[in-house]
Each structure stands twice: as C-alpha cells, then as structure tokens.
Amino acid sequence: MLFLQQQWLRQRLFVLGSLVLGSLFFLVAREGTLDRLQLICPIKDKLSPAGSSGQIPLHTLQRKQALHLKLHRRNSTREQLRMHHLIKQLPRAIIIGVRKGGTRALLEMLSLHPAVVKASQEVHFFDNDENYDRGVDWYLKKMPFSFPHQITIEKSPAYFITEEVPERIFKMNSSIKLLLIVREPTTRAVSDYTQVLEGKERKNKTYNKFEELVIDTKTCEVNTKYKAVRTSIYTKYLEHWLKFFPIEQFHIVDGDHLITDPLPELKLVEQFLNLPSRISQYNLYFNATRGFFCLRFKFMFSKCLAGSKGRIHPDVNLSIKEKLQRFFHPFNQKFIQITGRTFNWP
C-alpha cells in the first residue's frame, strides 16, 4: 500500500516537474536568451487602461495592432489586408534627423504606441532625386499598411541636412509634424566618425584619426569642411527649415536623454503628436549587457536595437574635444534660443 502511494506521488512529481521544465524551455526558446528571460518577469507598470486615440478605443487599437502584426508576419495578400481595412497612408510625422542622434531608437520606441505605425526602412524619398522623381505614389507604396486611425511615421536622417527637402515636404503636406532628435554636437560628430570608420575597417581600408579630420592642419582651427562637424551645427540647418515651416511644427527630442531615460522624452512626443499617453515603463527595460534601453511590447515580445546602434567610440584627445565644444557653443546657444529646449551640453 505504502509502495503504491509512493509510486503515485513520484508520478505526480514527475508530471509537475515536466510541466515546469516545459514552460521554462518554451520561454527560453521564445526569448532567445536568458538575459531577456529575466527581464520579462518583473512587470512593474502594466499597460495603461483603455482610452482613445482619435475615435477608436485603445483596446480596439491594440487588438488591431496585434492583427496587423499577424497579417504582416504571415505575408498576407493585399486582398487579405484590405479585407481587414488596412490601408497605406502618407506619414503624418517624419523624423527628419539628425544622423546619429538616435533616430532609429526614437522610431522603434514610438512604434510601441498602438496608434503609430512605422516605415521600417529609411525611405529617402525627399533627399534622393531619383526617388523623388518617382512621385508621391511611389512614396505611398513604400509605407506600411495601417488602420485609418493610426498614424504612419518614417525616418530618413539625411532629410535634415539636404537643402531641397523642406520645400519638397512642404509641397506634399504643409502641416506635417517634424521630429528632430539631437545629441550633444561633439558626441554626435564622434558617433558619425565611428560609423564611417567601421565601414572603412570592414572593407580593410585605412582611415584618418578623428583629430586629423576635425582640425584644419593649415589654420589649426575646426575644419568646417568635414561633414561630421557641419552636421552638428544644428542651427544652420534648422534656420533653413524655418523658411518653410513654423517652429510650432517641430518637436526637438533630446537624444542624450533618450539614451539614459527614454520615457519622459517619449511622453513629450506623444503630446506633440496629440496621441494619448500609452507608452509606459512596461514597454522599456534597461539591458545591462547592451548598456541601453530595449523594447517590450505586450507579454513576451522584446527586442534591443541592432549592434550598429551603440558603438564604442574611440578616445578623443581632450584638448581637441574642448576645442570642438567651444566651436559649437555659439551655434548651440542659437539653437536653444530658437527651439526653446535646453540641454545638458557644455
């Protein structure tokens, strides 16, 4: 009798153990790494209660977004997409730059909002003459499917510094919302340099040191011909954009803040886009291995940005760094004065 009871107990324990192990294997397989597994557990801040975006209640939008993802993953046909009332819409907001400001992180984080759909690739419609000549229908085709009450956002950082772009965007939609994400100008220049350096190294090519490029050897002054320096003179480009759009149509995102504490920056963007506040602490978690915030959408879906985001920068000679910071200072002051945003820049 005792033997039978023990056997029964052993069987139960075996079934229970298999269930626990099975669940664990499922979680590990789904999330890919143990690191992520740990991070999906402590959910401090659940998704906010239902509200409205436009006229659609949030829970409807969330269900629609899940459906949208499902259809997208299954490579559904156009007819299937149309049946679910999915359409292509021109962007109502564009992340115009700046290169290495954190444009990818901003787009990915915004697309956690149930009312936002992103164009995954950089479209380069307004800065590339060949693309622009293909017409706005070509541009529309490049947009993802979305529900009518969702807004589409695309990002092409080259827009900010390309002369023809503001006028071209204005001609398409004069009331479009423009998002500009900036970082401390010297850091951005180093990041820009690091990206180019990595490209050269991949092709086994040699490249100058950062210090050699940013300083004009003849004058010993900052080399404004070097593109990485020019791109960091934000006010110069912004003033050109202001010939076409009023400052109210721009929202400036602090890219350094987006790295260290993304949620407050995202809340400001939600306000600017007239969207209900839906991105929450739950959607973002700090990944110590990556050293950056990563994204989480609903239970179990999580991702970090690709390794090309968050590169290790080379050490820069301190006096050159300070020289650059002094060079950018007056331009920064002008930028701050125009935009009304303040930064923790030197």
Ligand code: A3P
């Ligand atoms: P670094 O590679 O210099 O660190 P962009 O997408 O415009 O090219 O910007 C790239 C920068 O986004 C990266 O520059 C990185 O610092 C920043 N970034 C901001 N948030 C990030 C995040 N959550 N994950 C990775 N990179 C992020």
